[in-house]
Amino acid sequence: MSIASDLIRGSTDMIILAQLMRNESYGYEINKKIQQKSGKQFELKEATLYGAFRRLEEAGYVSFYWGDEQTGARRRYYSITEKGRESFQIMTEDWHKACRLIESMISLDEEENRDE
Amino acid sequence: MSIASDLIRGSTDMIILAQLMRNESYGYEINKKIQQKSGKQFELKEATLYGAFRRLEEAGYVSFYWGDEQTGARRRYYSITEKGRESFQIMTEDWHKACRLIESMISLDEEENRDE
DNA sequence: AAAATATACCTTGACAGCCGAAGTATATTG
DNA sequence: CAATATACTTCGGCTGTCAAGGTATATTTT
Numbered sequence: 001m002s003i004a005s006d007l008i009r010g011s012t013d014m015i016i017l018a019q020l021m022r023n024e025s026y027g028y029e030i031n032k033k034i035q036q037k038s039g040k041q042f043e044l045k046e047a048t049l050y051g052a053f054r055r056l057e058e059a060g061y062v063s064f065y066w067g068d069e070q071t072g073a074r075r076r077y078y079s080i081t082e083k084g085r086e087s088f089q090i091m092t093e094d095w096h097k098a099c100r101l102i103e104s105m106i107s108l109d110e111e112e113n114r115d116e
Numbered sequence: 117m118s119i120a121s122d123l124i125r126g127s128t129d130m131i132i133l134a135q136l137m138r139n140e141s142y143g144y145e146i147n148k149k150i151q152q153k154s155g156k157q158f159e160l161k162e163a164t165l166y167g168a169f170r171r172l173e174e175a176g177y178v179s180f181y182w183g184d185e186q187t188g189a190r191r192r193y194y195s196i197t198e199k200g201r202e203s204f205q206i207m208t209e210d211w212h213k214a215c216r217l218i219e220s221m222i223s224l225d226e227e228e229n230r231d232e
Numbered sequence: 233a234a235a236a237t238a239t240a241c242c243t244t245g246a247c248a249g250c251c252g253a254a255g256t257a258t259a260t261t262g
Numbered sequence: 263c264a265a266t267a268t269a270c271t272t273c274g275g276c277t278g279t280c281a282a283g284g285t286a287t288a289t290t291t292t
Contacts, residue, residue: 003210005126005249006125006277006278007211008126009125009278010120010121011218012249014218015218015221015222018222018223028269028270029269038220046269046270047252047272050270051250051251069258071258072258072259072268072269073258073259073269075268075270092222095218097119098123101119101157102130102131104154106130106131106134108137121279121280122248125277128278128279142241143240145240162240162241162280163242163243163244166243167279185240187288188240188289189239189240190240190286190287191240191241
C-alpha cells in the first residue's frame with residue numbers, strides 16, 4: 001500500500017459504494033477488486049473494510065443477506081440501496097469539489113482569489 | 117465550511133506548506149488566506165491549525181521566530197525549511213496520485229484494470 | 233469610559249476513522 | 263497434515279479534527 005491512508009480517509013465509503021454500483025458483492029471480493037483496480041497500490045485493511053460496511057448499513061446505504069454457499073466460508077452479500085445511490089452521487093460531487101479546491105490551494109502559480 | 121473535514125484530512129499540512137512556499141507568514145494570516153482562496157468554503161479550525169504547526173515544526177518542515185510587533189498581539193512567524201520544500205513536492209505528487217487513483221475507482225465506466 | 237469586535241495564540245477533552253493483531257471457520261493445495 | 267486461501271469479526275491504540283474554553287492586546291462602537 002503506497003498511498004497514505006489519511007489521503008484516502010473519508011473516501012472509503014464512496015469507493016465501496018462505487019463497487020456496489022456495478023453489482024452486488026461481498027466484502028472479501030470487493031476488497032480484491034479494489035486492490036487489482038488500483039494496481040496493488042491500495043487496499044483496505046480488513047478492520048477498515050468491515051467497519052465501513054457497518055457504517056454504510058447503519059446509514060441505510062446498503063443492505064445485505066447471507067449467501068447460501070454450499071462450499072467455503074459463508075458470505076455476506078451487500079447491495080446498494082436507493083438511498084445509497086443518491087448518496088453516492090452527492091459523495092462524488094463533493095469529492096470532485098474538494099479536489100478542485102485543494103488543487104487551487106496547492107498550485108503555486110499566482111491566481112486570483114475566488115469570490116462567490 | 118461546506119467541505120467534509122474527512123476529505124481534507126491528510127491535506128492540511130500540505131495546504132499550509134503551500135502558503136509558506138509563497139512567503140513566510142503567521143498562523144492567523146495563513147488561515148485567512150486559505151479562507152479567502154477557498155471562497156469561504158473551507159477554513160481550518162484554530163485547534164487544527166495550531167496542531168498542524170506543531171506537527172510541521174516537529175517534522176522540521178517549518179521554523180519560526182517571534183515577530184517584534186510594536187503594536188497588537190505578538191505573532192509567530194513561520195517559514196518553510198529546505199526539508200519542508202522537498203516534502204511539499206512529494207506531498208503534492210502523492211496527492212495527485214491519490215486523486216487519480218480514487219478517480220479511477222469511483223468512475224463507473226467499464227475500464228480495464230491496471231497492472232504495474 | 234465601557235462594551236464589543238478583531239487580531240493572535242494556546243490548551244483540553246471528546247470523537248471518528250484507520251489499522252495491527254488476534255481470533256473463528258471452512259476448503260484447497262502441497 | 264501443514265500451509266495457504268477464503269471470509270468474516272472484534273479489540274485496543276493511534277492520529278487528526280473540532281467544540282469549547284482560555285489569555286492578551288488594539289481598535290471601533292455605543
